[in-house]
Amino acid sequence: MNKYLKFTVIGLIVFLSGFIIATSNNQISDDTEESNIKPVEEKNEHFSIDLQYYPEEKTKKVNHKLDSLFKRIHKRHDFHGSVLVAQQGKVIFKGNYGFANFSKKTKIDSNSIFQLASVSKQFTAGAIMILRDREMLKLSDTITEYFPDFPYKEVTVNHLLNHTAGLPNYFWIAEHKWKKDLAPTNSEMLELMNTAGVNRFFRPGRKFDYSNSAYFVLASLIEKVSKQSYATFLRENIFNPLQMHNSYAYSFEHDAVHTNQLDGYRLYRGWRHAKIRGTVNDGVVGDKNIYSTAEDLYKWITGLNSGKLISEESLNLMYSNGETRYGRKIPYGFGFRLDFKNNEKRIYHYGRWNGFSTALTQFTDEDLVVIALDHSSFRSMTYLNKSVKKIVLNNFKPDINDLIYADSGTSTAN
Structure with a gap:
């Protein structure tokens, strides 16, 4: 098993129900050797991802210190959100701090649903890898094979995934070229990009340049190949199988607001909070606009790492450094930032958008997951x-023999 998978499932129990594993012996796409795990070919598979917890008596000390940390962060740095910390496949700590609605003074709880901002990109990448495992596309495919009018030639799926495509910023195009009242959807934004006449930044593969445009195009490709909306494909192939019941894609001005869906806020006039309204760029999904909870995000990363959602080969690609055409390694895989050079080895992504600040971090050497x-x-x-990691390492020693299930032995701060 790849070294980056070692941290995923010590003590993890994954129950399978109602699904079929493909038995085809066909070669996997991209002319690579066949993986030990066959491509998934059936929709609507379901994996029971039950959150698992250490006994309360073992986490009492670390919970107290983590709770104190987040109360300080809440007070000093205006943190209003949810946190989940897990090690070796079991939850150590869950906490909720501050307000969900500042005018009504309602508090955040485990059902509060956050916009993930750029943490959304890993779901888009995961969906692409599902299609790859099903041999419905190849990473070497050019985008013009699917969208003949796409003006940026020689861009491949792989270029988009690791931000080496050189596409112009669709934010700028929407803000300067879009003339309709409602924010553009993905299909409308793609059509606008096709006709806007905006030059690319560089030819594909020359260098790494973080690109929201790349991931909105990938979301459009998912729709084209699957013949489903992006939201439907994720719901049927990721959210429902992993029982992420509070997760979905949301397009501003085109979709209904869900129960418990939060708005983003900013500070003004000292410590007052102003709600941030949607913009012309909020109708597009794929680079952002996945909404979820801390618990659902942990189900996601647990399910992804388990090898049940995508093949081991595809997961390894998501967690491997990309390269430029000149062979230079870049600090990004598919939907994840990678930091393997420093003492603190991480697979992670941060996000910031319209008041939402998000982070999903896997400290690989310590088998530690932090979601904020x-x-x-x-x-x-x-x-x-960094503060969470330091506290956990100094105040908690996991014992793989202590395994209990959700709804017992948990620690939740409010």
Whole structure:
């Protein structure tokens, strides 16, 4: 098993129900050797991802210190959000802090649903890898094979996934070229990009340049290949199978607001909070606009790492550094930032958009997962992650023999 998978499932129990594993012996796409795990070919598979917890008596000390940390962060840095910390496949700590609605003074709880901002990109990448495992596309395919009018030639699926495509910023195009009242959808934005006449930044593969445009195009490709909307494909192939019941894609001005869906806020006039309204760029999905909870995000990363959602080969690709055409390694896989050079080895992604600040971090050497979601423009996710890691390593020693299930032995701060 790849070294980056070692941290995923010590003590993890994954019950399978109602699904069929493909038995085809066909070769996997991209002319690579066949993986030990066959491509998934059936929709609507279901995996029971039950959150697992350490006994309360073993986490009492670390919970107290983590709760104290987040109360300080809440007070000093205006953090209003949810946190989940897990190690070796079991939850150590869950906490909710601050307000969901500042005018009504309602508090955040485990059902509060946050916009994930750029943490959304890993779901888009995961959906692409599902289609790859089903041999419905190849990473070497060019986008013009699917969208003949796409003006940026020689861009491949792989270029889009690891931000080496050189596409122009669709935010700028929408803000300067879009003339209709409602924010553009993906199909409308793609059509606008096709006709706007905006030059690309560089030819594909020359260098790494983080690109929201790349991931909105990938979402459009998912719709084209699957013949489903992006939201439907994710719901049927990721959210429902992993029982992520509070997760969905949301397009501003085109979709209904869900129960418990949070708005983003910013500070003004000292410590007052102003709600941030949607913009012309909020109708597009794929680069952002996945909504979820801390618990659902943990189900996602657990299910992804389990090898049940996509093949082991595809997961390894998601967690491997991309390369430029000149062979230079880049600090990004497919939907994940990668930091393997420093003492703190991480597979992670941060997000910031319209008041939402989000982070999903896997510290691979310590088998530690930290999830933090905020909706009040919090600006210190790096400090938060480092502080959590330090507290856990200094105050908790996991014991793989202590395994209990959700709804017992949990610790939730409010």
